[in-house]
Structure formats: C-alpha cells, structure tokens
Amino acid sequence: MTLSSVSEHDVTSNRYLRGKYSICGVGETTYRRGSAESTRSLATWAISNAMKDAGMDSGDIDGMLSYSGNDSTFAPWVAGDLGIRLNFYMDVHGGGSSTEALIGIAMGVIEAGMCKTVAIYRAMNGYSAVRIGGTGARSAAPILGDQIHHRAYGWQSAGQMFAPTFLRHMYDYGTTPEQVAGVKVAHSKHASNNPKAFYRQRYTVEDVVSSRIICKPLHLLDCCVETDNATCIIVTRTERARDCPNPPAVIQSVVGRCCKPRADMHYQHGPISTVAGHYAKDILWSNAGLGPEDIDVTGSYDAFTFTTMLQLEDYGFCKKGEGGEYVSDGTIELGGRRPNNTSGGHLCEGYTHGMNMVIENTRQLRGNVDDSCPINGDGVREHTYNYEEGGCRQVKNVEVTANLGWAMPGTGSAMVMAKDYN
Amino acid sequence: MPIQGDYMGMLLTIEDLDQENRDFFKYCSKKEFRLQRGEKSGLLRYPPTTACPWTGDRESEWVPVEGRGTVHSYVEVHHPIQPAFKDKVPYMIILADLDMQKGQPTEHEALRVAGNLMTEDGEFVSAETIKTVGIGTRVKLIYVDVTNEFALPHWTIDKEAEQPQKPWRYPEE
Numbered sequence: 102m103t104l105s106s107v108s109e110h111d112v113t114s115n116r117y118l119r120g121k122y123s124i125c126g127v128g129e130t131t132y133r134r135g136s137a138e139s140t141r142s143l144a145t146w147a148i149s150n151a152m153k154d155a156g157m158d159s160g161d162i163d164g165m166l167s168y169s170g171n172d173s174t175f176a177p178w179v180a181g182d183l184g185i186r187l188n189f190y191m192d193v194h195g196g197g198s199s200t201e202a203l204i205g206i207a208m209g210v211i212e213a214g215m216c217k218t219v220a221i222y223r224a225m226n227g228y229s230a231v232r233i234g235g236t237g238a239r240s241a242a243p244i245l246g247d248q249i250h251h252r253a254y255g256w257q258s259a260g261q262m263f264a265p266t267f268l269r270h271m272y273d274y275g276t277t278p279e280q281v282a283g284v285k286v287a288h289s290k291h292a293s294n295n296p297k298a299f300y301r302q303r304y305t306v307e308d309v310v311s312s313r314i315i316c317k318p319l320h321l322l323d324c325c326v327e328t329d330n331a332t333c334i335i336v337t338r339t340e341r342a343r344d345c346p347n348p349p350a351v352i353q354s355v356v357g358r359c360c361k362p363r364a365d366m367h368y369q370h371g372p373i374s375t376v377a378g379h380y381a382k383d384i385l386w387s388n389a390g391l392g393p394e395d396i397d398v399t400g401s402y403d404a405f406t407f408t409t410m411l412q413l414e415d416y417g418f419c420k421k422g423e424g425g426e427y428v429s430d431g432t433i434e435l436g437g438r439r440p441n442n443t444s445g446g447h448l449c450e451g452y453t454h455g456m457n458m459v460i461e462n463t464r465q466l467r468g469n470v471d472d473s474c475p476i477n478g479d480g481v482r483e484h485t486y487n488y489e490e491g492g493c494r495q496v497k498n499v500e501v502t503a504n505l506g507w508a509m510p511g512t513g514s515a516m517v518m519a520k521d522y523n
Numbered sequence: 524m525p526i527q528g529d530y531m532g533m534l535l536t537i538e539d540l541d542q543e544n545r546d547f548f549k550y551c552s553k554k555e556f557r558l559q560r561g562e563k564s565g566l567l568r569y570p571p572t573t574a575c576p577w578t579g580d581r582e583s584e585w586v587p588v589e590g591r592g593t594v595h596s597y598v599e600v601h602h603p604i605q606p607a608f609k610d611k612v613p614y615m616i617i618l619a620d621l622d623m624q625k626g627q628p629t630e631h632e633a634l635r636v637a638g639n640l641m642t643e644d645g646e647f648v649s650a651e652t653i654k655t656v657g658i659g660t661r662v663k664l665i666y667v668d669v670t671n672e673f674a675l676p677h678w679t680i681d682k683e684a685e686q687p688q689k690p691w692r693y694p695e696e
Contacts, residue, residue: 234604235604235605236604240604240605240606241605241606243533243534243535243536244533244534244535244536245536245537245538246536246537246538246541246544247541247544247570249535249537249544249548249675250570250637251637252533252605253530253533253535253675254616254637254638254639254675254677255600255603255604255605255607255608255611255614255616255639256598256616256637257604257605258604261598261600261604261616264596264597264598264599265595265596265597265598265618266596268596268597268598268658268693269595269596269658271693271694272596272658272691277694278694278695310695313601313602314601314602315600315601315602316598316599316600316601316602317598317599317601317693318693318695362576363576365570365572366569366570366635368595368596368618368635369568369569369576369632369633369634369635370629370631370632371595371630371631371632371633372631373595373596373631373635
C-alpha cells in the first residue's frame with residue numbers, strides 16, 4: 102500500500118463520506134482489576150485524556166455516544182461532569198461491534214448538521230462489577246422467554262455461545278488448536294511491548310494448548326482478560342482534525358453491526374463456520390475503494406483467539422478455510438507482513454469491547470505508539486523497530502489500517518482508516 | 524398468569540404476552556415437538572418467532588415434527604459459568620440438525636435445535652458418555668418437565684439409529 106494508491110480512489114468526491122471524517126483524539130484510563138471507582142469516574146478520566154490528546158476543551162465537544170450492557174453511566178451525566186453542553190447524545194445497548202458502528206453514527210450526525218464533534222466512550226468495571234465472562238450477576242439473573250432456549254441449557258457466556266462456530270470451523274477445514282493458539286502468541290508478544298497492557302507476559306503455542314479447557318475448543322489462554330477501564334475516541338471532520346496536535350486518522354470506510362441472516366438465532370443459517378464478516382466485507386472494501394492487500398495493520402477483535410482468526414478469514418485476508426495457517430505463520434506478529442492487535446488487544450491489554458483496538462490503530466497511523474522507545478528532546482518518540490521483549494511495537498510506515506469488530510458469529514462491524522494524504 | 528418454574532435452581536419465566544414461547548413449551552410438556560409452519564412459505568422455523576423468516580408472513584400453525592436429527596456442532600463445558608451448572612461439568616450442549624427440512628430452503632440451512640445431552644431418562648450424561656458423542660452422532664429429543672404445563676426439550680443418543688463409526692470430536696483428548 103502506498104499513499105498514492107489511496108489517492109487514486111475518487112478522493113475528490115465524498116462518496117460514502119470517504120476521507121471526510123477523522124479520529125482526532127484518543128484516550129484511556131489504566132487497564133486494571135479493582136478500579137475502586139465508578140464507571141462515571143472512569144468515563145470522565147478517559148474522555149479528559151482524549152480531549153487533551155485532541156487539544157480540545159469542553160467547548161469543542163458537542164456530541165457524545167456510548168455503548169454498554171447495563172453496566173455503564175450514560176452520556177448526560179458524564180458530559181455534565183466535564184462541562185460539555187451536548188447538541189447530540191445517544192447511549193446504545195451492546196458490546197463488541199459497537200465501536201465502528203458508533204463511529205459511523207457519529208459521522209452521520211455531524212453530516213446531518215446535528216453537532217460538530219463527537220466523543221465516543223466505553224466505561225466498564227468488567228472485572229470488579231458486571232463481569233464480562235458472565236459469572237456473578239449476569240449468570241444469576243432470572244431467565245425470561247426467548248432466553249430459555251439457551252440459558253436454561255447452560256449456554257450463556259460468550260465462549261459457550263460461540264463454541265459451535267469454532268468447533269465447526271475445525272471440522273469443516275481441519276483447523277487445529279495449535280494454529281489458532283498463534284493468535285495468543287502474537288498478541289502476547291505485542292503486549293510485552295506495551296507498558297499499559299494488563300498481561301505483558303509472552304506465551305508459546307504449548308502454553309496455550311496446555312492451559313485448562315474452559316469449554317471446548319477454548320483453553321484458558323484462548324480467552325480474553327476481564328478488566329476495569331474506560332476508553333474514548335473523538336470523531337470530527339477531517340478539516341477540523343487537521344487543526345489538532347496529532348495527525349488525523351482518516352476514516353475511509355465503516356460498516357456497523359452487519360448481520361448474517363436470522364440474527365436472532367444465526368445458527369439456523371449455515372455454514373455456521375462463516376461469520377458476519379462474509380457479508381460486511383463487501384461494504385467495507387467497496388466503500389473504502391481498497392482491499393485486504395492494501396492493509397498494513399489489522400485490529401481483528403480477540404474476545405477469543407478464534408474470533409480473530411475467523412474474521413481475518415471472512416474479510417478476505419486469506420482464503421476461506423486458511424485462517425488457521427494465516428494466524429500461525431508469523432504474518433500477524435510484529436515484524437510480520439500484517440501485524441494484528443499490536444497493543445495485545447483483548448487477550449492481553451484489557452477488555453473494552455473493541456475500542457482499544459481502534460485507539461491502537463489510530464496511534465499506529467500517527468507513528469507514535471506508546472511503547473518503551475526513547476523520547477527525544479522535541480518530545481518525539483524515536484522508534485527502534487526492534488520487537489524484542491520490552492522493546493518497540495510501532496510498525497514501520499503504516500498507511501492504512503483495518504478494524505474488524507465482533508459482537509458474535511452473526512454480527513460484526515469494521516472500519517478502514519488511512520494516514521492523511523493531504 | 525406467567526408460566527413460571529424452578530429448573531435446577533434457575534427461575535424460568537414465560538410472560539402472558541409471549542404467546543409463541545408459551546405454545547412451544549406447552550407442547551413440549553405433552554411430549555410433542557411442534558414448530559410453527561408459515562402459511563405462505565410452508566416452511567418450519569426454530570426457535571419460535573412472530574413471523575416467517577423467509578416471507579415475513581405472520582400467519583402460522585403449530586405442526587408436529589419428528590424429533591430426530593444429527594449433531595451439527597456442540598459445546599462441551601468444563602468450566603461452569605452459571606451456578607446451576609457447577610456440579611454438572613463436564614456437560615454438553617448439542618446443536619442438532621433435524622432431519623425434517625434439512626438443507627432447505629437453501630443448502631446450508633437446517634432447523635438447528637439446542638438442548639443438553641441427556642440420558643433417555645432426562646439426567647445429565649456421564650463424562651464417559653460425552654466422549655462418545657460428536658458431530659455426526661444421531662440423536663433424538665426427550666423432554667424434562669419444569670412445571671406440569673412447561674417442559675424443556677433435550678437431546679439423547681438415538682439408540683435405534685445407525686451411528687457413525689467415529690463421530691468428529693475435538694482432537695485434544
């Protein structure tokens with residue numbers, strides 16, 4: 102991918118708003134367990150950091166979006182704390198796949214003239230309050246109506262709900278546990294170069310497949326981490342973003358909560374080893390005017406090792422059925438052809454239902470990923486591109502990134518971002 | 524009145540207005556597996572819905588369906604999440620293709636019905652039995668009562684059926 106090939110695609114038009122909107126600010130809290138503070142407090146912390154990153158004050162933000170599953174604080178409270186007067190806000194139900202979808206909504210409402218700049222946040226105590234793994238309050242809740250068809254069978258947590266897809270992929274294509282463990286190997290390598298990652302230890306394939314089984318085919322180390330944290334990204338017009346301190350991450354294409362048929366019970370519509378990316382890819386690539394080969398860095402959602410693999414495959418980064426090989430041959434590691442989740446993602450950095458993967462790609466596009474490389478007298482980080490443990494995690498010459506968000510096998514979102522080519 | 528019952532320590536509730544689930548689970552309590560058949564499409568659907576997924580037709584009738592099928596995929600839980608299943612691990616959730624309407628209306632569609640792998644008497648099977656079941660195993664439906672008007676469908680190994688020599692199992696055993 103080169104910058105010139107981006108500009109070959111009708112950049113003068115605003116077809117699907119391509120290039121018209123950007124991420125101008127990103128921020129997060131620490132990723133930890135036992136935050137000892139409310140989601141409202143976490144949200145204001147992350148948004149403050151993103152505003153600082155964008156060089157904006159409260160008067161510059163007039164839109165707000167959040168997503169949650171009854172485990173967060175809604176925008177009006179958060180905005181009030183920060184002195185932000187809202188011209189638009191919306192709090193959306195949902196977890197994974199929300200980030201990219203909400204970015205699309207932010208673009209739409211700004212385009213409609215409803216507001217000018219939108220802060221999107223996710224604030225959660227995913228370990229110490231409403232646990233993302235499904236234990237605690239969620240597993241003890243009464244079971245109503247449609248839920249009887251799964252929860253009464255002990256089919257409730259994300260891992261349990263997705264397992265039929267994962268196993269069927271192994272059956273259909275001969276995918277092995279050792280291949281898929283490559284995702285954890287890669288992401289843990291990346292996390293070891295991320296000072297803010299919750300888990301910074303590197304793991305081997307053997308470590309993954311010898312860890313205990315949670316529900317087949319998922320070992321403990323195939324599963325993401327539960328953490329307490331908040332994250333925020335700020336979306337505005339690219340013209341406006343160019344006035345901010347950091348270079349804009351320019352949005353080329355976005356697709357939100359694209360579904361397989363029968364989203365209520367997607368297993369009715371096979372092949373069940375195919376996920377929503379199979380449908381989303383047609384929107385993502387045609388709206389971007391780009392394809393998988395143009396992408397330098399991916400952010401494929403890693404609720405589990407398998408979700409990363411399935412999406413990379415269905416979005417066309419490799420042939421259908423060859424995802425196991427793709428995630429185990431070094432391609433997705435730092436130093437490989439197309440690294441995935443260079444922050445360590447949900448498997449290692451922390452769990453935010455997708456937003457930290459968009460933050461990471463924004464920083465990759467800026468060329469200023471926050472690793473341990475030295476900062477020079479001008480305040481610029483001098484990346485070594487040495488990916489040894491504890492070293493660099495900036496990818497060289499990142500020009501285009503893709504994020505592949507996952508809610509479940511039947512629902513996904515995605516986004517392509519590029520460097521500013523003006 | 525909502526239909527409500529305790530099942531393994533879990534409170535299961537079907538509200539008055541949830542006519543579709545009321546009908547479905549009531550038939551189960553009579554040991555009948557009935558699914559809605561869309562009037563226009565003539566197609567069966569699972570789980571209960573308020574309209575036909577292929578036509579949007581809201582008219583349907585409940586028709587009896589033979590509860591036999593083949594395991595399409597499964598879940599084998601070793602680390603319990605819900606308190607009710609703490610002393611049940613390992614347990615299996617079966618997703619089986621009913622023979623009826625398999626491959627219709629398109630090649631990869633099927634009525635994929637969920638349930639736990641149970642003995643014929645409706646008890647959770649042993650860890651040894653779990654090891655004999657995988658993709659391809661022939662299974663049939665049984666019913667476990669929640670109340671006198673509400674039962675859950677579950678799967679059991681179909682002993683009358685011809686079984687594959689070696690159903691596909693997760694390889695690491």
